[in-house]
Amino acid sequence: MSLRSRLGRARNAFSAQVRGVRSVSTVDAATWDALEEALILADLGVSTTADVIAAVRRRADAEAGDEPDVVLDLLRAEVVERLGSHDRSLARGGDPSVWLFVGVNGVGKTTTVGKLGRMEVQAGTGVVLAAGDTFRAAAADQLALWGDEVGAAVVSGAEGADPSSVIFDAVEHAAAVGADLVLADTAGRVHTRGNLMDELSKVRRVAEKGSGTVTETLLVIDSTTGQNGLVQARRFTEAADVTGVVLTKLDGSARGGIVVAVQEELGIPVKMVGVGEGPDDLLAFDPVEFVDALFELDDDVEA
Amino acid sequence: MFEGLTSRFEGILRRARSRGRLGPEEVDDLLREIRLALLEADVHLDVVGVFLERIRERALGAELSGVLNPGQQVVKVVLEELTLILGGETMKFTYAPKPPTVVLLAGLQGSGKTTTAAKLARWFKSSGRNPMLVGADLQRPAAVAQLETLGERIGIPVFSQPTDPVAVAVAGRAEAARLGRDVVIFDTAGRLAVDDELMEEVRGISEAVQPDHTLLVIDSMMGQDAVNVATAFHDRLSLDAVVLTKLDGDARGGAALSVREVVGCPIAFASTGEGLSDLDAFHPNRMASRILGMGDVETLIEQVETTYDREQAEDAAARMLEGRFTLDDFLEQVNQLRRMGPLSSVMKMVPGMSQQMAGVDEALDEGRIDRIEGIINSMTPAERIDPGLIDGSRRSRIAAGSGAQPSEITQLLRQFREMRKMMKKMGGSGSGGRSSKRRGKRRKGGRAAGAEPTGSDRPATKGLALPGLGDPAEAEEWILRGPGR
Ligand SMILES: Nc1nc2c(ncn2[C@@H]2O[C@H](COP(=O)(O)OP(=O)(O)OP(=O)(O)O)[C@@H](O)[C@H]2O)c(=O)[nH]1
Numbered sequence: 065m066s067l068r069s070r071l072g073r074a075r076n077a078f079s080a081q082v083r084g085v086r087s088v089s090t091v092d093a094a095t096w097d098a099l100e101e102a103l104i105l106a107d108l109g110v111s112t113t114a115d116v117i118a119a120v121r122r123r124a125d126a127e128a129g130d131e132p133d134v135v136l137d138l139l140r141a142e143v144v145e146r147l148g149s150h151d152r153s154l155a156r157g158g159d160p161s162v163w164l165f166v167g168v169n170g171v172g173k174t175t176t177v178g179k180l181g182r183m184e185v186q187a188g189t190g191v192v193l194a195a196g197d198t199f200r201a202a203a204a205d206q207l208a209l210w211g212d213e214v215g216a217a218v219v220s221g222a223e224g225a226d227p228s229s230v231i232f233d234a235v236e237h238a239a240a241v242g243a244d245l246v247l248a249d250t251a252g253r254v255h256t257r258g259n260l261m262d263e264l265s266k267v268r269r270v271a272e273k274g275s276g277t278v279t280e281t282l283l284v285i286d287s288t289t290g291q292n293g294l295v296q297a298r299r300f301t302e303a304a305d306v307t308g309v310v311l312t313k314l315d316g317s318a319r320g321g322i323v324v325a326v327q328e329e330l331g332i333p334v335k336m337v338g339v340g341e342g343p344d345d346l347l348a349f350d351p352v353e354f355v356d357a358l359f360e361l362d363d364d365v366e367a
Numbered sequence: 368m369f370e371g372l373t374s375r376f377e378g379i380l381r382r383a384r385s386r387g388r389l390g391p392e393e394v395d396d397l398l399r400e401i402r403l404a405l406l407e408a409d410v411h412l413d414v415v416g417v418f419l420e421r422i423r424e425r426a427l428g429a430e431l432s433g434v435l436n437p438g439q440q441v442v443k444v445v446l447e448e449l450t451l452i453l454g455g456e457t458m459k460f461t462y463a464p465k466p467p468t469v470v471l472l473a474g475l476q477g478s479g480k481t482t483t484a485a486k487l488a489r490w491f492k493s494s495g496r497n498p499m500l501v502g503a504d505l506q507r508p509a510a511v512a513q514l515e516t517l518g519e520r521i522g523i524p525v526f527s528q529p530t531d532p533v534a535v536a537v538a539g540r541a542e543a544a545r546l547g548r549d550v551v552i553f554d555t556a557g558r559l560a561v562d563d564e565l566m567e568e569v570r571g572i573s574e575a576v577q578p579d580h581t582l583l584v585i586d587s588m589m590g591q592d593a594v595n596v597a598t599a600f601h602d603r604l605s606l607d608a609v610v611l612t613k614l615d616g617d618a619r620g621g622a623a624l625s626v627r628e629v630v631g632c633p634i635a636f637a638s639t640g641e642g643l644s645d646l647d648a649f650h651p652n653r654m655a656s657r658i659l660g661m662g663d664v665e666t667l668i669e670q671v672e673t674t675y676d677r678e679q680a681e682d683a684a685a686r687m688l689e690g691r692f693t694l695d696d697f698l699e700q701v702n703q704l705r706r707m708g709p710l711s712s713v714m715k716m717v718p719g720m721s722q723q724m725a726g727v728d729e730a731l732d733e734g735r736i737d738r739i740e741g742i743i744n745s746m747t748p749a750e751r752i753d754p755g756l757i758d759g760s761r762r763s764r765i766a767a768g769s770g771a772q773p774s775e776i777t778q779l780l781r782q783f784r785e786m787r788k789m790m791k792k793m794g795g796s797g798s799g800g801r802s803s804k805r806r807g808k809r810r811k812g813g814r815a816a817g818a819e820p821t822g823s824d825r826p827a828t829k830g831l832a833l834p835g836l837g838d839p840a841e842a843e844e845w846i847l848r849g850p851g852r
Pocket residue numbers: 167168169170171172173174175176197200203250251252253284312313314315316337338339340341345476477507557559
């Protein structure tokens with residue numbers, strides 16, 4: 065299922081700037097301003113926006129393109145290019161493989177573990193969910209319900225237990241029952257808490273102490289996040305070697321444009337997107353669809 | 368990387384100084400910098416526009432007064448204006464004549480509603496009230512279990528039933544009345560502003576329970592979308608106040624300004640952690656300097672207080688600002704600061720430090736602190752007080768003792784000297800954000816390293832005297848008359 069069809073319900077007349085651009089006959093200074101505004105409103109950030117606009121202007125000049133459609137195509141191409149042609153598949157190869165989910169509070173880690181559990185169970189993978197959030201009230205209950213929903217085993221510890229040991233146990237359990245994949249939830253933490261970031265480094269280390277290998281550390285970023293998303297990505301990467309981003313809540317009115325800067329600066333590709341609260345609301349990330357949704361370049365979607 | 372308004376202004380002001388005045392051109396340049404700063408802080412584009420218009424008038428008018436230099440005047444104008452908008456009218460927290468007083472929380476998924484509900488309940492309880500919590504989120508897995516766990520921790524009853532959200536709300540309100548609870552707080556499911564069905568649902572809840580106070584819970588990390596969200600919730604629910612969460616992160620929090628500007632209602636509370644005591648009165652002045660990246664000495668002092676004794680904290684802060692500290696202090700500081708999070712985020716609260724800290728932070732990245740400790744421990748007491756004593760042979764001795772390379776020692780000493788110089792400079796230049804007003808000692812809950820029992824926020828310390836919280840009498844006064852005075 066495509067992102068476009070999933071977002072149809074939610075999108076509203078938000079990108080007035082882009083629509084305005086389409087209706088002009090030739091692109092002038094005001095049009096460039098409008099495009100710049102559209103990028104800022106999508107949370108790309110001031111400096112990424114300036115870079116993108118400058119690059120598109122150069123390309124437009126070189127191609128002598130001053131028709132709005134040409135410029136919009138250039139814009140789309142430019143941002144897609146910046147998102148790069150990374151391998152966005154989720155790496156396996158461990159015995160079992162461990163995918164670790166990290167991020168600040170409330171972004172959608174636990175829900176993503178559940179959804180991905182569904183996806184993998186359906187694909188026939190043997191999956192164990194590890195309740196590595198031993199801190200937040202009822203976090204393990206929440207994951208247990210997801211385990212029931214998607215039909216995956218859940219390993220959890222007591223409230224307040226050491227998250228590393230819970231994840232270690234889950235890995236050993238998976239090894240014992242011959243499951244291929246451990247999806248490990250962790251507690252939300254703001255990256256300003258040094259001790260909690262250290263805890264995360266430890267979780268990552270200990271997850272590999274036994275039979276397993278951490279083949280993905282996925283940073284979950286909420287689409288509503290503004291410029292702090294880039295700082296989050298830096299800090300979590302320092303602490304836990306992030307290998308990919310899951311962009312959640314893209315079914316809302318926020319665009320998640322900060323991931324462009326994250327990918328450009330840190331080279332961390334977005335791998336999945338969350339588009340709802342249900343078990344099937346998870347899609348593989350597609351740069352072209354993402355960019356179209358970012359600027360609402362697709363007519364059908366407009367309200 | 369964002370460097371704070373003051374440093375951004377420097378270039379422009381140097382030009383202005385050479386001309387001896389601040390003309391319209393410089394004002395334009397300054398406004399452009401302010402615009403960038405606000406956008407990088409996630410203030411909504413349109414709100415930035417409106418704000419700059421106001422500033423332009425005042426900035427041009429401000430040239431006439433002669434006490435501050437023109438640049439300082441503009442900074443002052445911006446800060447004042449921002450504080451004014453963020454503060455403005457404050458929340459009138461009144462109790463319903465016929466109990467229970469009904470409080471409804473709403474917001475996007477994961478913004479912090481459930482946690483805030485429990486924090487508010489705790490706060491009402493400490494104000495001598497008998498609150499009750501109602502779990503009207505029947506959507507998110509284990510939402511009610513989460514609220515029940517929190518309620519148990521603070522000894523407050525939680526009501527819910529697996530019917531539908533409106534029915535639960537109605538029954539919960541009746542139950543509160545029956546039990547004679549005088550405040551009832553409704554936790555609702557997270558919902559997207561663009562989800563018509565769920566937005567209608569929360570309006571249904573609101574109509575059914577007729578809240579005295581409807582609070583929108585907003586994540587301070589939010590970007591440009593905050594405006595759309597606040598508008599949509601305000602349209603359906605007619606908000607009374609906003610709670611800004613996750614301020615213990617380092618987002619600049621421009622969303623606060625956006626939301627304040629579009630919904631017009633006050634930001635009543637600042638949430639600064641996961642512990643149930645981490646709810647503070649909202650301070651417009653602090654938020655203004657945070658958005659502008661101008662540092663906030665007061666917050667620094669408070670954070671230091673959470674690990675230090677207050678006296679010691681003030682002393683340490685003063686010594687930092689005066690540059691009167693030794694390598695022992697340095698080590699002590701580093702160890703204390705390490706507990707609060709990345710050094711850079713703490714040091715950035717000191718006015719003028721954000722830029723300088725860029726380099727120091729790398730030098731002091733958390734992983735290297737142990738090595739630094741080793742080096743300093745291999746020095747004699749005299750060397751720690753006066754690093755100038757350390758010549759080539761002493762250096763070799765220290766290197767041998769600590770297992771470090773001599774070059775690392777040289778580097779550390781250089782950084783230490785650099786830092787001391789910088790702090791001295793700041794101390795001397797009169798720290799703009801520093802308030803003479805002193806606060807009582809204050810403790811925050813939150814997790815201790817590793818394995819503190821989950822979520823148990825520390826017991827309420829007596830003498831918690833932050834305006835608005837802890838001391839109920841003062842709290843009510845704050846809510847009635849507003850913070851910031
Ligand atoms: N609309 C929407 N909601 C989502 C999506 N992903 C998660 N959520 C919701 O966001 C809220 C938080 O999700 P969680 O999975 O609990 O987030 P978390 O990161 O595990 O939170 P903590 O463990 O508390 O840090 C829940 O209400 C989820 O249902 C998404 O893609 N779209």
